[in-house]
Amino acid sequence: MKVGPYSIEAFCELVRTFHGYPAPGVMLGGFMVDAVLRKLPGGRLYDALCETARCLPDAIQLLTPCTVGNGWLKVINLGRFALALYDKSNGQGIRVFVDSEKISRWREIHDWYYKVKKKAEQDGERLFEEIKTAGAGVCSFEAVQVKRGILDNESRGGMATCPECAEGYPSRDGALCLACQGESPYAHKQRSP
Amino acid sequence: MKVGPYSIEAFCELVRTFHGYPAPGVMLGGFMVDAVLRKLPGGRLYDALCETARCLPDAIQLLTPCTVGNGWLKVINLGRFALALYDKSNGQGIRVFVDSEKISRWREIHDWYYKVKKKAEQDGERLFEEIKTAGAGVCSFEAVQVKRGILDNESRGGMATCPECAEGYPSRDGALCLACQGESPYAHKQRSP
Numbered sequence: 357m358k359v360g361p362y363s364i365e366a367f368c369e370l371v372r373t374f375h376g377y378p379a380p381g382v383m384l385g386g387f388m389v390d391a392v393l394r395k396l397p398g399g400r401l402y403d404a405l406c407e408t409a410r411c412l413p414d415a416i417q418l419l420t421p422c423t424v425g426n427g428w429l430k431v432i433n434l435g436r437f438a439l440a441l442y443d444k445s446n447g448q449g450i451r452v453f454v455d456s457e458k459i460s461r462w463r464e465i466h467d468w469y470y471k472v473k474k475k476a477e478q479d480g481e482r483l484f485e486e487i488k489t490a491g492a493g494v495c496s497f498e499a500v501q502v503k504r505g506i507l508d509n510e511s512r513g514g515m516a517t518c519p520e521c522a523e524g525y526p527s528r529d530g531a532l533c534l535a536c537q538g539e540s541p542y543a544h545k546q547r548s549p
Numbered sequence: 550m551k552v553g554p555y556s557i558e559a560f561c562e563l564v565r566t567f568h569g570y571p572a573p574g575v576m577l578g579g580f581m582v583d584a585v586l587r588k589l590p591g592g593r594l595y596d597a598l599c600e601t602a603r604c605l606p607d608a609i610q611l612l613t614p615c616t617v618g619n620g621w622l623k624v625i626n627l628g629r630f631a632l633a634l635y636d637k638s639n640g641q642g643i644r645v646f647v648d649s650e651k652i653s654r655w656r657e658i659h660d661w662y663y664k665v666k667k668k669a670e671q672d673g674e675r676l677f678e679e680i681k682t683a684g685a686g687v688c689s690f691e692a693v694q695v696k697r698g699i700l701d702n703e704s705r706g707g708m709a710t711c712p713e714c715a716e717g718y719p720s721r722d723g724a725l726c727l728a729c730q731g732e733s734p735y736a737h738k739q740r741s742p
Contacts, residue, residue, distance in 0.1 A: 379618075423607050425572075425605065426569050434733075435727060447736070455716075456710045470717060526628040539627060544693070
């Protein structure tokens, strides 16, 4: 049993290095990405759409060329543990999602996924064993057509210097950058050497 | 000159593997992350806030323990090429940003950053050389206080099964999951084997 080009142990180690620890969500996510890749014609590049910000984006970043920073992975946080890989040229692809019926056959996976138990009460070893055994067997698949608006890679257009903060920003955002329009995540800041 | 624990060449290779190619934004981002880390007390873990979705998130993911999937990296897309590393317990940290005055001394970096030239007209080699030479010298730094609302790791609360799509979702989202409330990124989908 493999996860992409890796043995389960090697993937587990990769997850530990990148994600910090072998989180159940990244391990399950690995099987999901692997399963979708097997269903798609090889030798092509696919874009990725991830429906949760938790764990799953890291499985995608580790097993495909898609990253947040190169823009081939888009995270649209709908709170569903699901992802799609699709052909950017026409939006056609395959979506994989955790199937709530199939997951009910695996106690620890079910209880982890549905947050039935607190983390301290989880049997981590059994959860890990169940994920390894079930793999993408707790998932179902759909052929999807990604909406046009998501395919169109919005160009940021030209750049300007914000008259307020003096930093560069996409001029289509308006007369000021978005931070100076009130979206700054900082309560205050002070120039430092 | 190093980028985190890497030589420039080793970092360049790492970027190629993860990001697909040694993009100028990830290379410059590497120097920015490295510079902030040097200004912060070592031996602690910091969360990251990135103000653009382009390139910079990958530099952060490669040089810190923060990833999108483990939640320690938040991307708030304000279109500014800037990031902050901060102490999650009190929100205090250091922000690094491209300084529009300093950048004006570097022709290729300036023209790339402000999109003065089309990609085909850029002198890629010279741009790369300038980034290597300037490093974080095109940046300035600020002591920042991250807003409380961003620090509070919103708990998703319990999970429910959506009566429409039959998938698990955070119950606080309402009676249906966000996708079934109209936020689905798919024009249509069809169950596949």
